Amino acid sequence: MVLEMIFAKYNYIIYITLMTIGFYGMIGKRNLIKKLIGMSIFQYSIFLFYVSAADVSGGTAPILLKEPAVYVNPLPHVLILTAIVVAVSTLAVGLSLVIRIYREYGTLDEDKILELSK
């Protein structure tokens, strides 16, 4: 029963695990770049969730073919396209913030920065 569920829904387990890893990177790591890496993992795991939820067994990519066919759900793909752009933009802003911080403090370790800014 449990195994059956895991086989049928392994995609969720994977995304959740990935997301937790990202989450740990964001709140557990002290290096700002590692935080950003965590952030990216965190965001992209959500995209995995969306895209896997759009799957229809035996479906093909949602580009119309001549003959009738089963297509996967196109809407989550659309949403994720937007969300990817958002994630990339956030990362860009985050990285430029990191550069600012490095210029200011000369380090990327959060504890050292906190000490320096006192």
Added chain:
Amino acid sequence: METITSFSPGLAVLVSLLGALMILISGRRPNIREGFSLLAGITKFGIVASMIPVVMSGKLIELRLWDVLPGLPIMFRVDAFGLLFGLIASFLWIFTTLYSIGYMRTLKEHAQTRFFFCFAIALSSAIGIAFSANLFTLFIFFEILTISTYPLVVHIETPEAMKAGRKYLLYLLTSGVFLLFSIIAVYHYTGTTDFAFGGIIAGNGIPANMVILLFVTFMIGSAKAAFMPFHSWLPSAMIAPTPVSALLHAVAVVKAGVFVATRIILYIFGIDVMSETGLALAMAYVVAFTIIVASLFALTQDNLKKRLAYSTISQLSYIILGVAMLTPAGITGGMMHILNHAFMKITLFFCAGAFIVASGKEKISEMNGIAKQMPFTMIAFTVGALGMAGTPITAGFISKWYLLIASVEISQIPLLLVLLASTLLNVAYFFPIIINAFFKKPERELSYKEAPLFMLVPLLLTALISIIIGIMPDEPLALVSIAVQNLIGGT
């Protein structure tokens, strides 16, 4: 009861607000500024006085302004009791303005514009409290009064004054919070906050515990009345300039507290509820305790203003005692005492201020033989002190007489004894001052003279008036009796 709509109550409030604005604008020219202050005072008294005939004929004056919150309007209703308080506050403002001019100029005080500005705002809110038709309006003015008197209390801006100011705020804002809670609760249970002659609590199915809780929170809420154990802000607030102590801490602020307490006892809870729940008697004993203990405290004070402050605490409790006895005589005595105490205490404070200005002396122990230098001031002081003790032909006698009758009527002998004992205590803490001032020789030769005329004239006039009231109390008594009739007739 017949009500007529008129703008007068609104105007009476507005006049001093406008006055405050003009004071602020003309702050750089002292003469014009004080001119406006005086003008606002006189106009205000005129407006308030113009309502006397209407109220004496048994009508009410109403003015409903807009709804601040839905169903909770700013509304004024002038009845006999409110008018009495309004008259006292606005009439004494004129004298106090004159007196302040003398006081502030002689002492070359700083920030005089702020002083007169805040004074005018405080007066507006005192009148607003007097004429409020519901608890909501009353609360608004109550809070404005607290805020606007704060700068007056800390006027001298020394660390000591700032500390006193913090204490003042702590007590009054806390009490404001309690009052707000009580108002919301009353509104929640009854759907109205209007004052009514029979009270509004009865017949709403409020649980008995809740009524008692509400009464307690209401009474904490009227801590401006300075009954024990919520009194200690008042002696601290004596650090304020004397005109402030005189008008605000002997008339406007504390009387506002007493006024609110009375309004709540008689017009929110109503005589029936108060007597059925036994709250009235409990209240009477609390204030009786205050009367005695505050008098004892007064005995120990060497600073004249502080002694007067404790005397105020004790005397204010007379008023609430009278009201809490719930008989016509008691209520009459209580309400009359609002008037009498106002004139007597303001005289005493004016005198204390005159001593400070003329001689720089605040301590009683330093006032030996002062009567030789300042005979007029000292005579006025004696008049006030006699009144406090309830000597016949002074104003204080009238109210004390009614209170004594009431205590006999409800056959509460302990209260009767309290009243008598307090008379003795009054003698005990005032007469040594007088005797020393007249008969004791000063340690050193004294070189000062009477205070300036601006100060001397007002204090002599208020002393005179407190005697006039004692001899011919008919007019104010008529006003009070209308208030009492309304209450008793309304139940």
Added chain:
Amino acid sequence: MRRYLAILSCFIFWAILVYGVPDLPAIGDPEAPANKHVAPRYIERSYEESGVPNIVTAILTNYRGYDTLGETIVIFTAGISVMLLLRRREK
């Protein structure tokens, strides 16, 4: 200390999400609500309504075109932000 707190909150986070898993539709389930309500119309009618065979494109630019406008704004914002953040103060 802080590390353990982070691990603990990660665990809670993981547990909450896993709690919901059994209730989610199985992967590839054609009967899942997501595939039943709005999506079929896109598949059936997007070609006649927009003339693009790629349904994703059709939705992206047509049905949900304003999301895409938002997307461009995001890029624009990010570009401006990076410019703003990285350019050193003008002396």
Added chain:
Amino acid sequence: MITDHLPILLIIIGFFGAFFTPIIGMIRKKLCSPWATFITMLQFLISLLLLYNVLAAGNLSYWLGGWQPPWGIEYAVDILNAFVLVIVAGVCFLVSIYSRKSLGLEVPGKEIPLYTLYIVLSTGMLGIVITGDVFNLYVFLEISSLAAYALIALGGRQSAMASFNYMIMGTISASFILLGIGYLYVMTGTLNMADLSILLPGIYGRPVLLVAIALIVVGLSIKTALYPLHTWLPDAYTHAPSAISALLAGTFTKVGIYALIRVMFTVISPSYVIETVPVMSMLTWLAAIGILAGSILAIAQYDIKRMLAYSSVSQIGYIILGVGLANNIAMTGGILHILSHSLMKTGLFMVSGAIIYRTGIKNIYQLKGMGKKMPYTMGAFVVGALSMIGIPPTVGFASKFYLAWGALEAGKWVFVIVILLSSLLTAVYFWRIFENVYFGVHETEEIKKDEAPLSMLIPIVIFAALVFLAGIFASIPIEVIKIWVIGVLP
């Protein structure tokens, strides 16, 4: 008719305004700030028109591109939207006037990107409020957040780090919201709010919905800085340029609260979040703790902006408390407090910015004599602070009255006590400033009057006046809010 297209105009004007800012800046740098003022003014006027239309003719529904929802995106305007739109757009407009001098001093020479982001931020917030599509809400949330990160990082030395932390928290929040939206979509197949509210009852009680609610609530709580998820806020507000602090304090957290109300009460039904799953009562407890904790932490601060930031944490607690109690009265109070807090806090932050502009002082114990130096500014400060304490007749009193009454109505005595106690705590931390500004040592030397420039002073005075006017005529906003509240709550 152009008036039919008001909802989309509100957004499009902002987007094109932002696109054109660099071009205008190339012509003349000085034109950027008036341009931002112009755009935000247009948005403000449109919001007012929208509110008027909604009040006169009922709810509006605008189909973007003419596509019928739930296939296309819908902008749905009801009274709550319109009310919050007016607040947000109004604050953006007035702060933009103020910002010209303030940002000119604190962030010199960067007008072009700065005002581009300013317009993006304001438009993003308006978009969050007006949209009727949950995914669109996420997009707008990210637009405004990105702009906010960059703007915050323009402050002093520590601002980049504050902004970075905010970005981490903000991304967690946005990702949670995105995931929650994904769950809702997976279970119902729609993204339209109105459609969701019809379909969601079918999955009430399912664990997925619980997870989705948890994700969205936590995500939005981070955005609104609900205690204990407020940690990003004090740093961000302290180190951001003053005008940006004022803008964010007045609008951004309120927008988060708006989204919370929208999702909890119109997308998911009130009875579900109140009775079946006690989300709301959990929020009220957090809010109550936040009210006290925020006030106490504010007392401990000596940096004026930091103090105001902690006070925001406390005030946000009020709003959530009112919303969470979820009876007619408390809810009205909570929504009214969105208005009051926007007016008060924006005004107070602008005053602190004006003080910094003139003197550079941030420490509240160094403000001696400021009452003489900047009389009008400090007068406005007094009005705002009294309103925060809840002294009548200011707008803070009106909302506090309703909140306390609502708590009493709900029979929650603890909250009544919390609300009233915290007004005393508020008095403590503001009174310290009053004492320093107006009283204290006798200084014999004459303090010269040195008022803030007019372009800063006028918005400040307008805010003070609004705090006062909205307090005196509080029944007008209350009546408006009540219509919405009665329509939503059972």
